[in-house]
Amino acid sequence: MNEKKPCDLLISGDVVLPMTSGLPELADSAVAVVDGAIAEVGTAADLRTRWEPGDEIRGGVVLPGLVNTHGHAGMTLYRGLGDDMPLEKWLHEFVWPAEKLFATEENVAAGTQLAIAEMLASGTTCFADMYFFQQRVGDVASACGIRTLLGQAVIGFPVPGCPTPEHAFEKVRALHERFAGNPLVDTSMALHAVYTLTPELLARGAEVADGLGIPLQIHVSETETEVRNCRDEHGLTPPALLNRTGVLRRGTICAHGVHLTEDDVALVRESGAGVSLNPESNLKLASGIPDIAGLLAAGIPLGLGTDGAASNNDLDMWDSVRLTALLPKGVTRDPEVVPAGAAVRLATAGGAAVLGMADRVGRLAPGMRADLCVIDTDAAHLTPLYHALSHLAYATHGSDVIHTVVDGRVVYRDRVHTTLDLESTKNEVRRIAAKIAVGV
Template identity: 40%
Template sequence: MTASPTDIDLLIEARWVVPVEPHAVVLDDHAVAVHGGEILAVLPVAAARAAYAPRERIELPEHALIPGLVNAHTHNPMTLLRGLADDLPLMTWLQEHIWPAEGRVMGPEFIRDGVELAVAEMIRGGTTCANENYFFPDVIAATYRRMGFRAVIGLPVIDFPTAWATTSDEYFSRAVEVHDALRGEPLLTTAFVPHAPYTVSDENFERIRVLADQLDIPVHLHTHETAHEVEEAVAKDGIRPFARLQKLGIVNERLVAVHMTQLTDGEIAACAVAGVSVVHCPESNLKLASGFCPAEKLRAAGVNVCIGTDGCASNNDLDMFGEMRTAALLAKAVAGDAAAFDAAYALRAATLNGAKAIGLGDRVGSIEPGKRADLVAVRLDALETQPLYHVASQLVYATGRHQVSDAWIDGVRKLASGELLGIDTVAIRAKARAWRERIAAEDPA
C-alpha cells in the first residue's frame, strides 16, 4: 500500500538548488521541503511531489535557490549616514565627520530607523542574517525581532563614554542585561563587540574573555584594519595588536576578526591554529584605502574566511552579491593567482562560513535537512546572466542583487517576486529623508 504524502507547510521547487554543503554542488530540478521553519528534505522535484502535500508550493523555473546570505560584519544603523563623508582617509572620516555626527544624533530613534532601512535593503538583496556591531543593542534587537530578521546582536565595549554607556562597568552590566533579555529568542543571539585594540584596554579585554567563555558567545572585533593602526600599536605597546590579543587570551575559536589587512605569515598560521574566523570587507577597505586582506592566504591556511559589507557610511551599501564578486576578484589580484578564491568558495564565504563564524553554523548557511529555512531565490534568466554555463560562477561574477526574487527567514516569506512583505517602505523612505535633512544641516563638509 502506497503511503499518503506528508502534509507540510511549504515546498519550493527550483531549477537549481545550490546547497553550499556539500561544497561546489549544484542540484538540477530539485525541491526543498519546509515545515515549522525547518528544512525537512532536499530532493528531486518528482520525488518531492510524491512525498509531500504542501500547504504552499512555490515554483521557480528560472531560479537558483541558495542559502540566505550572511553579512558577517555590519553597522546597520549607519545606513542613515550613507554618503555623508565620502572620499576621505579613515581617521579624517571617523574623527571629523562620523563620530561627531553620531554624537549629535545617536539615540533610540536613530538606531531604530537605521535598522529598519537596513533590513529592507538586506532582504531585497538576499541577505537574511547580519552580525551587528553598534550601540543601543536593546533597540537594535527589538527592531530585528519586530521585523523578523535573523541577527547576532553586538554588545559594545569601548574605553570612552557614549550615549549608550559612560563607564566600563556600565558597558559590561548593560551587555549582560541585553544578553539575558535575549535568551531563548529564535532569531537573535549575541556577541561581544569591543571596538578595536586601540580603543579597548587590557583590563576590558580580559573581562570580555572571561564573560565570553561564561556566556558562550563570540567576540567580534575590528583589528589590523590599517598599517597606521599597527604602527601606532608597536610604538605604544612594543608589540603588534594581534600579539597583544594573543597575550590577553582573545585569539581563540570565539574571535571574529574583522578587516585583517595587515598580517604576517606567522599571524595567518596562528589564526588557523587557534580557529579564528576572519571577516573580509573588501569594498570598505578599498574605499578607505585601508589595505588588502590576504584572503587567499588565509583560505589556503585553513582559516574560516567570511564576508561582510561593513557599514553604509564606508561602503556605501549592504550588497552582498557585490561584496562576493569584489572579494573574489580582489583575492585573485592580491594572490597573483586567477584560480584563487573561486566562485564556489566565495559563495561559501558569504553563507556557511559567515554562519560558522558567528555561532550559527548548525542553524543556517546551507540548505540541509535539520537547518532553519533561511532561503533566497535568484532569477538567472535576465539578459545580463545569459548564457548560463556554471551556476555558481554566474551567481558570483554576473548576478546583481536586483535579481533576487524571493526570500524566507525561518520559513517565513519576507520577499515575494521582488516585493517586500510586511515592511512599510513608504514610511522607511520618509524617515530616511528626515534624518538626511537633520544630519546634513549639521555636518561641517
C-alpha cells in the same frame, strides 16, 4: 499507497545549491520546509510525490541565505555623507562627531530597519551587528524576521547609550538575558578595536563574554596605522595583543584582518578565531586588500561582510562575493586561487561558521533552519545560464533576489517585503537625514 505529507513551504528552482560538501548544483530541484526547518532537498518531481505544500515559491537559483558577518546596521543614516577619506580621519572628524549628535535610540532603530530592508531584499538572511542600542536592534530584527548576532559596542570613551565601558558590559548581560530563547537573535560582545580600548578593558571584555558563553567581535588590523600604533604602544601586533588579553580565541570574529603578518595568521589559526572579510569597505577607506587567498589556504574560518553603509556604501553582499573572487586573482595573477564556488561558500556556509551558527544555517540540508534566498535568473545579464555558481560570483546583483526566507518565513516575496513597510522606513530615514544634513 503513497500518502503525501503536509509541508508549510516548498521552494523550487531551476537550480538548487545546497552548499553542502559533495552536493553539486541540483537541476529542477526543491526544498521542503516544515516548522521553519528544512525537511528535504531533492528533485522537484520527487518532492512533489511526497509533500503537499501549504505555500510555494519558485525562481531560478535557490541557495542558502547570505550571512553578513560584519557591519553597523544603524549607519545607513550616514550613507554617502562622508566619502573619500582614510579610516582614521573618517572616524575622528566625521563618524564619531555625527554619532554624538544623531545616534539616538530612535534614529538607530530607523537606520537599522532600513538596513534590514536592504539586506532582506538582496538575499541576506543573517547579519552580525556592532553598534549601539542593541536591545532595540534585536527587537527591530525580530519584528522584521531577520536572523542577527547582536554586538553591543564597547569603546573606551563615552558613546551613545553607554557613558562607560562598564555600562556597555552591563548592557551585554541584559541583552543576553532578554534574547535567550529567541530563535532569531544571538548575542555577542563587540569590543571596538585595540586603538579604542586599553589592554585591561580588552581582558575585562573577554572575561565578561566568557562568563556569559558568548562570542566576541572586534576590528583587527584594519589599517597600517592601527598596526603601527599598536606596535609602538604595546610592542605587539593587534592579534598578538588580543592573544595576550584573552580576546583571540575560538569563536571570536575578527573583522577585516587586512594587515596580518605571517605570525599573526598562525596565531589566528591556532586560536580558532574566524575572520570577517570586508573587501569593499577596505578599498573605499583605502585601507588595503586582505590576503584572502592566504587566509583561505591557512584554513582560518572565513566569512564575508559589507561593513557599515557609511563605508561601502551599500549592504549588497553580492559585491563582497565578487570582490572576494576577483581581488586575489588580480593580486596573485592566479585565476584559480579563489574560484567562484569558494567565494559563494564564504558568503553562506563560511559566514555561518564564523558566527557560530554552522549547525543551524548556511547550508540547505535536512534539519537546518530554512534560511535561503531565490535568484530570478530571467534577466539579460544572467542569460544564458550554464553554471549557477559562476553567475552568483561574477554577474548577480542584490536586485536579482526575488524571494528571501528566514526560519521558514517568506520575509521578501516577489520583490516585496512582507514584514516591514519599505516606504515608511525610507521616509523615516529621510526625515532624520534632513536634520543630519544641516547638523554635521
